[in-house]
Amino acid sequence: MRSPRRPCFLALPVLLLGAVLSASAAASSGKALGGWTPIKDVSDPHVQEIAQFAVSEHNKQANSALALGKVVKGETQVVSGTNYRLVLSASDGSGAPAKYEAVVWEKPWEKFRQLTSFKNLVNS
Incomplete structure (x- = not known):
């Protein structure tokens, strides 16, 4: 008997959360992604x-x-x-x-x- 496949769409919220946290960390450090740093x-x-x-x-x-x-x-x-x-x-x-x-x-x-x-x- 085969185990049921889990839908891949459950990974999407995790990826989105990671992107939001990365952008938030960059903003809080005062550095814009792709911005200039002295x-x-x-x-x-x-x-x-x-x-x-x-x-x-x-x-x-x-x-x-x-x-x-x-x-x-x-x-x-x-x-x-x-x-x-x-x-x-x-x-x-x-x-x-x-x-x-x-x-x-x-x-x-x-x-x-x-x-x-x-x-x-x-x-x-």
């Missing part, structure tokens, strides 16, 4: 590496010669990988520093990095 230590070597990559890629794409000064502030966003949005101080050949915003998308498990935007904050 980087606490912009002097972290990995953040510095991302900043140097951003300036180097910008220089290749724009045929310019910016030199990274420092990372002023930054944020991360978890996506399929991590987006880094950094405010950088960089100088051109004249030595005059300016602030730029760079966004770099990274997937470290694939050894992938891409500069998705780089803009001068004074001219934008």
